[in-house]
Amino acid sequence: MDRVRGKVAFISGIARGQGRSHAVALAREGADIIGFDLCDEHVGYPLAREADLAETVRLVEEAGGRIVAERADSRDLDAVTAVLKKGIERFGRVDIAVPNAGVVSYNPIWEWSTEQFRNVLDTNLIGVWHVVKAAMPHMVEAGSGGSFIFTGSVASLKGCPNTGAYEISKHGVVGLMRLVAMEGATHNIRSNIICPTNVRTGMIDNAQTIGLFVPDNPQATLDDAAPAFATMNMLPIPWVTAQDISNGVVFLASDEARYITSVVLPIDAGSSDTISMGG
Template structure:
């Protein structure tokens, strides 16, 4: 018996990183997976790290199936509500409903003080990290209410959704706004026994963080900073003596919020931050 047997989980940004980890972890516990990702480069992000690909999604599908999980996938941009709604409708047709939502898709653009951020960078980050989360919730809510079974919606925020972060204005603003959206949805959906929470990771060992551009944010004087050089600097940001957490650490916390063990947990900001927010 898995903790999520008979449940269906809809995960955005599922092609790699935390999204892939969430898909695998929830499948291990018995959930069927509806996986969505844009699987295409986003120009404003490409100067920092590459976008996910169809090959990445294929790897997510293979890994879920290795654990005996059922999975359907779709390519869609969370900025396009109609596209997200079609994926949700198809997933409901395939699996009979949606019980768990991980609004995980997001991008990270950084390096400029607020007054130098370009209009395009601001719009891309807010459109994906905030509007995309709203689109995800807007698309799934009617089906979850109509099913009458309750459910769990988990929005991926960040430690940057709790603390200010210099030179990361669009990302920080978007992740703070996600918390406000979560608190509103938690109140609106509580009568339907649908719980809504945010999860707040510190740095996670994925492509979004483990890249030269991010390392230079902390080591600006290094021409080509390495993971080995960056790790001690990242460690100083956390209370626990580690530079970053693994995607599995976030997935385990998300599993708790998705499961019946958290049946009365709603409107909460769950930090998985190695003590980042108390420093």
């Protein structure tokens, strides 16, 4: 229960889904949490709200952790920097950064609007870089190393139809991870990326995503779509849980992974090696 005791983690997109799961898992293992979420807008499916952020705070504290949690937009560097500054004022440091916030949208590439394309890229790639730009100088100055754990996707590793800017952004995050690993190495700052298959969170449990997999049934639920989701994976499951990804985050954040850097870690039920994608 003490694998990251005394460390401070900076996490984007903590109001629900993977971000919340990572925050609670790291708190359970002894870390203090600095995090933020947009808690606004709609990108074809509903995003988290302030009540979700408040629930993350409750769960982190219930797990024994301390937390600074704010509303902020990952696309706004000043807002991201302000959240981290507030957290460092309270906790004194940052050791772990998990640039997790992301959105998805679907269309054949030629049907994407400019606004849709830019919104996904700005959130999933520019917003991820903003977390790096905010956190890395503090790690370098402190001189005690650090660990960046990026959120990739099977779409970081292979073509996924209809994902457009999402796939492009997730390929880009792999390149960003490698740059952070190379440029951070002399400061003992490690950098890795986890690439999941579908994770059962709000990103797939919505009408937009379900409709991609069950186009002939507008009333379909996620469970109705499970057989189609399962065709993506080598193992006989439709998706993994957020906790499955958090297990990898805790490991990569801990000293157990102290010599692991620049690694692309699929937690994907074999999805990256399947021949065809469902949907």
